[in-house]
Amino acid sequence: MPADSLETLLDNPAMREALSVVVERSKEGTEELRWRDVNDALSSGQWGRLIEQGVLSDAAAGGFVLSDPDRIASKLQSRDPGAEDGSDDADSSWSRWDKFGALGVVVLFAGYWNAGVRNAVAGIDNVVLGALAHSIPFYAVVIVLAAATGLYSTVMQDRLKDTELLERHQARMDDLKSRREAAKERGDDDALERIEAEQMEAMGDQWSVMKAQFKPMVWIMLVTIPAFLWMRWKVRGGHVAAGSAHVILPLVGRVGWQDAVFGPMPAWIVWYFLCSFAARQLCQKFLGIDPSGTSRSDSESTTSS
Structure with missing residues (x-):
């Protein structure tokens, strides 16, 4: 049984539960199993998938046995939610x-519409950024903020x-697609x-994938939103020094910070994004x-190999 096949099964909560049932009812792989032994807890699709992925192999008496019971039991135990930081959410990677x-x-986002929140955040930021804004031109302050963020x-x-x-989720979806095409051909x-049952289960995993993708954005926005709110407060509140009231943008020329440059986007937003x-x-x-x-070291090691 390939290691990546087992990992793919364990990533799916329903298949992980099915594996637990199979391990338990086979007495940790010491006894043979037949469909009638587990049909009250597993769907036919799950049973078929365990056979297809090599988790269950043919036994001499006509039943099925676990291919590698020790490794399967060990992997199941390592995925036990109680074994990791006591989290109540077994399928969530969020602490x-x-x-x-x-x-x-969510609170910081309210600053885009609520002046009270925006002014409070900007006031806290200004304790640190105010000194910087007094020592260098505002366009340079934006450069520093952009570099830091x-x-x-x-x-x-x-x-x-x-x-x-x-990667595992994408590999699973690609595998299902290729298996579906092969099944259609024959x-x-x-x-x-x-x-099709597996594809429906895989669609249920999309929520976990979305949470994994959004997790870095949470910590990024905790820093970038306050910086953005401070710049907005600085420009729209008239707190930019008279000598720094303009900026020279590529292909545009000299414009005021609040002048619209690309559609409704003012110059200060365009300058920050650039x-x-x-x-x-x-x-x-x-x-x-x-x-x-993929990190550079990973790419180099792959190339050298």
Whole structure:
């Protein structure tokens, strides 16, 4: 049984539960099983998938036995939610702090519409950024903020992105697609029915994948939103020094910070996004981070091998 097949099964909560039932009723792999032994707890699609993936193999007496009971039992135990930090959410990779962070993002988002929240956040930011704004021109302050948030965003995205989960999910979807096409070609209606059931289960995993993708964004927005709110407060509140009231943008020329540049977008937003994009590209290059999730060292080792 391939290791990646077992990992794919364990990533699916329903299949993980089916595996637990099979391990328990086979007395941890010491006894043979037949469909009638588990049909009260497993669907026919789950039973068929365990056979297809090599978890269950033919036994001499006509039943099925676990192919590698020790490894399966060990993997199941390691996936036991009670074995990891006591989290009540077995399928969630979010810690308590992640959830508090998400709540903080919701509060900060209110600053885009609520002047009280915006002024409170900007006032706190100004304790640190106010001194910087008095020492250098405002366009340079935006460059510093863009570089700082760009570096932070790049590092957090690289550290918190669950690349393995995303890759396993994509591999599973590709596997289901290829198996479905093969079953159609040979006219195997039973296999098609099982694969369709697996596809429905895989769609249920989309929520876990979405949470894994959004998790880095929570910690990124906890820093970028306050910076953005401070810049908005600075520009729209008339707090920019008279000598820094304009900026020279590429292909546009000299414009005021609140002048519309691209459609309704004012110059200060365009300038920040340009600087932030450049900062992220430089950070990814110098830190050896691939946006797709592969580090430079990983790429080099793959190439050398």
